[in-house]
Amino acid sequence: LVQPGEWVSIVGPSGTGKSTIAKILCGTEHPDGGTLAWNGTPLYDGKGRYAPKMHRCIQLVPQQPYASLDPLQCAQDAVAEPLCAHRLVKNTRQARERARELLLSVGLEEELLHRRPGELSGGQAQPVAIARAIVDDPGIILADEPMSAIDVAARIQILDTFAAIRAATS
Numbered sequence: 001l002v003q004p005g006e007w008v009s010i011v012g013p014s015g016t017g018k019s020t021i022a023k024i025l026c027g028t029e030h031p032d033g034g035t036l037a038w039n040g041t042p043l044y045d046g047k048g049r050y051a052p053k054m055h056r057c058i059q060l061v062p063q064q065p066y067a068s069l070d071p072l073q074c075a076q077d078a079v080a081e082p083l084c085a086h087r088l089v090k091n092t093r094q095a096r097e098r099a100r101e102l103l104l105s106v107g108l109e110e111e112l113l114h115r116r117p118g119e120l121s122g123g124q125a126q127p128v129a130i131a132r133a134i135v136d137d138p139g140i141i142l143a144d145e146p147m148s149a150i151d152v153a154a155r156i157q158i159l160d161t162f163a164a165i166r167a168a169t170s
Contacts (some may be wrong), residue, residue, distance in 0.1 A: 002140075004139075004169075005166060005169065007166070018144070018145075019063065019144050019145075022060055022142040022144045023060070024036070025043070025058055025140070025142055026055075026058050026059065026060040026142055027043070027050030027054060027055060027058075028060070030044070030048055030050075031044065038054060038057055038058060038139065038140065039057075039139070041053075041054070043058075056086065056136040056138065057136075057138055057139045057140065058138055058139065058140045058142065059132075059133035059134070059136065059138040059140070059141055059142065060133065060141075060142045060143075060144060061126075061129050061130050061133045061141060061142065061143040061144065061146045062129060062144055062146075063144045063145040063146065063148055065117070065122065065125040065126045065128060065129035066117050066118075066122075066125055068129050068132065069117040069125065069128060069129065069132075070117075071116060071117055071118055072116065073116065073117075074113065074114045074115060074116055075103060075108060075112060075113050075114070075115060075116075075117075075120065075128045076096055076099045076100055076103060076113040076114060077096070077099070078099075078117075078128055078132060079098075079099035079102055079103055079128065079131045079132050079135060080092070080095035080096045080098070080099040081095075082132060082135045082136070083095040083098055083099060083135050086135070086136060088135065088136065098135075099131070099135075100113060102131040102134065102135065103127065103128065103131050105131075105164070106127040106130045106131050106134075106161045106165075107127050107157045107158075107160070107161050108124065108127040108128060108131070109124075112124055121150075121154070122150040122151075122154065123150040123151055123153070123154025123155075123157065123158075124154075126146055126147075126150060126154065126158055127157075127158070127161065129146075130146070130158070130161060130162075130165075134165060137169075141162075141165070143162070146158055146162075147159075
């Protein structure tokens with residue numbers, strides 16, 4: 001049982017299923033068996049389908065941020081897109097402003113908001129992936145080795161970002 005505000009780590013050697021567990025929890029892969037629930041609601045129905053409302057409750061920050069970002073979208077638009085898709089804002093202008101706020105709150109510098117993923121370093125792209133993951137204020141954020149591909153200075157920034165998110169929701 002994971003309590004609100006609690007950090008849980010799954011540790012093990014490469015190939016032991018850590019990423020697979022994260023993908024099962026966020027619905028991008030299906031479990032072979034067993035039961036998973038969040039706040040008493042099963043993540044999968046009796047037919048193995050992921051419960052649609054769970055997509056907003058559980059979000060994944062991938063190991064490789066570039067894989068989750070559209071190479072044609074700038075950072076601000078990448079975060080604005082789920083705000084519009086989930087109808088969390090009234091219009092595109094509000095989505096872009098909220099996306100700007102989120103990106104700045106996770107440590108992306110203002111001058112990087114209009115850059116595409118290919119124009120960002122790993123340490124700059126990871127905050128974009130984090131901002132996308134928190135647009136819905138999820139109950140669970142799954143971070144799949146979010147610091148494996150970035151330098152030490154960027155790792156400190158990412159840890160600070162997660163600590164600030166935790167503090168804001170606790």
